[in-house]
Amino acid sequence: MQRFTVVIASLSVAFGVPVTAMAKSCSPIWVPTWASSQMLPTGENVLPKGTLGGATLRQIVRTSSAGQRLRIRLSNVASSDPLRISGVTVAEAESPTSSAIKPQSLKPVLFDGRRDVIIPAGAEYLSDPVPLAPSALQSLTVSIHYAEEPSAPTSHPGSRATSYVLPGDHLADPAMPGAKTFAHWFSLASLEAETCAPAATVVALGDSITDGRGATTDGNDRWTDGLASRLQASPKLRHLAVLNQGIGGNRLLNDGLGPNALARLDRDVMAQPGVRYLIVLEGINDIGTLTREAPVSDAAHEQLVSRMIGAYRQIVLRARARGIKVIGATILPFVGNEYYHPDARNEADRQAVNRWIRQPGNFDGVVDFDRVIRDPARPDRMHAAYDSGDGLHPSPAGYRAMSDAISLELFK
Template identity: 50%
Template sequence: MAEGRRLSFAGRPDSVIPPGGEIWSDPIAMPLTRGADLTVSLYLPAADMVQTGHPGARGTNFFTEGDQLLARHWPNATPVTRWYAISDIEVDGEGTEASVVAIGDSITDGFGVTSYRNTRWSDVLAQRLRLAPSTRGIGVLNAGIGGNRILLDGLGPNLVARFDRDVIARTGVRWAILLEGVNDLGSLSREGPRPPERHAALVRQITDAYRQLAQRAHAHGIRVFGGTITPFTGNDYYRPDAAIEADRQAVNHFIRTAGVFDAVIDFDKLLRDPAHPERLLPDYDSGDHLHPSENGYRVMGQAVPLALFRASRSGAGRSLPDRPAD
């Protein structure tokens, strides 16, 4: 374990975070290697009634009693597989250039990956960026929330509500990869058969939201790449029928052809079973017919062309190959 550094806030050792707010610590200087893991320790003098957290940590954190901020060992610590309070860690130094935000639902959050292996599709992309000399100064921010929807709140605020906070307000962001909509579609299918006008309204609302988000990002100089919604027929939770599959196809057609996005990453085409395109390919299916397997996440991360992060805005709306060479 490396030597720890004590954070300060405007020169003070503590701070109060207003409800719903964010604060930055004072910057600290410490040597880091690209892709390194960091441990952040917090001391809360009293338990909060409501605590912000992220259940999809894919790693273990620990609770213990007392001020143990600089302790090297925590006897009798209680493990918990969540993150609390920390919004992000910002790194600035020689070689850092810009960031790309991967924003979406549990597929971006990495549901199903093995803890500590860093095998989300965004992790695979981040590793590829680090290894390529022309992109090694670009960082990846994972803004996935399990169960997230574009239009309605769920385990977290809806995408339209959180987009400014999680994309536009992040420091140094120049690109965003948006992969979301399966939970909006699935929520309708859980209601059982619905009239055609409900399906048409949902497709229109999703695609209208895409337009809004792309326009907001472009107003701040951020390019947005649209990811097509992956298959989920056979999932026992959502139980999508033919009408929902038609909605998914309609939304994906919009993503591919409307010219709203600066580029299109066709995750649907990448992961679907050619013999049954409404379903995930078995090798890329975690088993629930909704979330990719770790092999599926790997090919997703490999399919994002690194050329996107060197290109100009002139290629808006073009579709990209399934497995492009770097």
């Protein structure tokens, strides 16, 4: 023991670190390493009745930060009935493109010491800690065995990741050959990693451009994925996790596909442990839907811009009150999109909103996605090199340009 103390003391002198600092153990905290916004699926996102009851659903997610242990948050927020789960397992995925797991990594997930759990209507439920140490940027599988068919399954429709479902209990199966597949997540709100302080969370609140429409299925090439990779490449910033809370079709002011941004701010942002930074990329669907069915008056255009700015102010005020730094992202150009068919008046609305976002003091920082993605020759349109093909959603190259445009100084 005396010799060990001498060695530690010698090292502390050599590296300028006090003995007490090196000997002190860390204070572990829980920070989400992955999350998705929860909602009631509609339309083509609804699974055929009977798909989940008695079946095993294996879902693949990608972590954004590392930890010593993890725990899982299951969600039943969209249902008015309890959700009955027979069992859950977690494992390292062989790859993000198949249902295969690394069998030696398979761990059961317990809830209050039990394998089964009943989640009350409208609630979420945290698991017990699982002795699996997630690495950063790692693909993990979460397999859920449903005791019965959910009456209204809570979902995140735009997963951009393949999920696998097979009748029966397949929680421990090395793979799931013959499983049906779809690109949605169900009942899975977040994975939290236990880590030593300091650790913090960056939340991206947005619509389909944050959710990743136009990204590669199973490719993990949304702009938030690129940001997570850049943070992990920086020794001073790899303590930051990145959560993608985008919903396709989401709006600032009105419900669309999922609740509006103000309505979901508390659950999707404020309730996430360790939130230090919030990036807001919302509004293009508000501008587009205003005139999609028919033209409106100049007064209606002016009111929309005013109300959008009011919503941004509300987000900033509420987040700042929690000590969160709020970063505004400018709205991307979308002239040429056939769904919204925007005209010069819609473009004027977008420019007015972007001017307010860029104005110093309105946000705590700005990411000018518009400047990066627009065509310099036609600034009301997306550059062809970054267009997924619809004039609205970026391609993987566009998402990479967006993530590269975010100054890491914002997080220092």
